[in-house]
Amino acid sequence: MRYDIVIIGAGLVGQSLAAALASGNPALTVALVDPALATPPDLPPELLPALPDLAANGLDSFDLRVSALTARSQHLLTAIGAWQWIRPARRQPYTHMTVWDAEGTGEVNFDAADLHVPCLGHIIENRETLAGLRQRLAACPAVTLITQPVRYLDSRRADGLTPVVLERGSGQDSGGQGDTLLASLVVGADGAHSRVRQWVGLPTSEWDYQHQALVATVSTERPMAATAWQRFRPQGPLALLPMPTNPRLASIVWSTSDTEANTLMALDNADFCTALSAAFEQRLGAITACSPRAAIPLRQRHARRYWQDGVVLAGDAAHTIHPLAGQGVNLGFKDVEVLAEEILAAVARGISPGHDQVLARYQRRRQLDNLATMAAMEGFKRLFAADTPLIRLLRNSGMTQFDRLLPVKQHAMMQAMGL
Helix, strand or coil, X not given: CEEEEEEECCCHHHHHHHHHHHHHCCCCCEEEECHHHHCCCCCCCCCCCCHHHHHHHHHHHCCCCEEEECHHHHHHHHHCCCHHHCCHHHEEEECEEEEEECCCCCEEEEEHHHHCCCCCEEEEEHHHXXXXXXXXXXXXXXXXXXXXXXXXXXXXXXXXXXXXXXXXCCCCECCCCCCEEEEEEEEECCCCCCHHHHHHCCCEEEXXXXXXXXXXXXXXXXXXXXXXXXXXXXXXXEEEEECCCCCCEEEEEEEEEHHHHHHHHHCCHHHHHHHHHHHCCCECECEEEECCCEEEEEEEEEECCCEECCEEECHHHCEECCXXXXXXXXXXXXXXXXXXXXXXXXHHCCCCCCCHHHHHHHHHHHHHHHHHHHHHHHHHHHHHHCCCHHHHHHHHHHHHHHXXXXXXXXXXXXXXXXX
């Protein structure tokens, strides 16, 4: 089976890239390969129970994986025809952001009104975005969904084509007979532990933070007020993000040391809610209920090269980042935007999508931006982890001054929103 492009991995990046290519050039043949495609999207009810019932049976109905999508990411999803398939009742716009230092009085507030925009972004469960993308792909006949696992990728190209060898007799394949795909370009969009990256031998720079991110859905005593809240503790940032369907629902991302994370995971729900209320300084009153929790090890990783011999990486396969600013998935969507632009422009000029110059241009356009964002996040992490009195004083004074400089805040917000 021969395709112009084979995308391995059907997460947010893989599906959005397939939709972007199909939208830009319906004549391109694209195969999207992932066993997860065999399972229909798991969607919760349109509306969940009202607040009094949340502690009993509502909180565990939410996906623990949520993303804070920027205006630029929303624009991409709209352009490829997926945004309208994400149910409005499951999109939570946030209009305000409050960030403060746990070791002082420094605080910064961002407001959508300062930019004259309706919101700073949207909090959306990942499964909702994935379901919207699946709906969009259902209307793309040029995109073939293949549910067989990939056995290996053969990096030895012949006639400009890269073989992708599938497992035999596993799953259903909507592309016909055979278990080898030939492609002008293979895209690795298969996540942080990318097998595509390993098969091709693309080296990475990486380190373990020795931190974990605890995620859960909680209910709060006071309403979230369409605000994303973040407290910077020396052990790591704690964020509460507003969720849809109820103003007292929040998704938490609590980054902390392995030791504290293990202690928190061992607590029962009542004690965890008490600990979370204290760590958040009860800004929203008491935490009244909590869903089951998950802990995700944190590791920074960046591929030194994004491509080689007709194979290219995108999203977490190319870079993973600390979640303190919620930029991981937005960087992945930027990869999609640029890679799709380069592929479509090349094909329009009669150039193979896997040509070295096409992939080199994509790497030049994306690698520096990814590295700059990763460096900024690492700098923030170290700045707020520093515990000397002088650094605390300078940090809090700097936050106070920054909060007063509206033009500077506006520029920072525009950068964060991708505008």
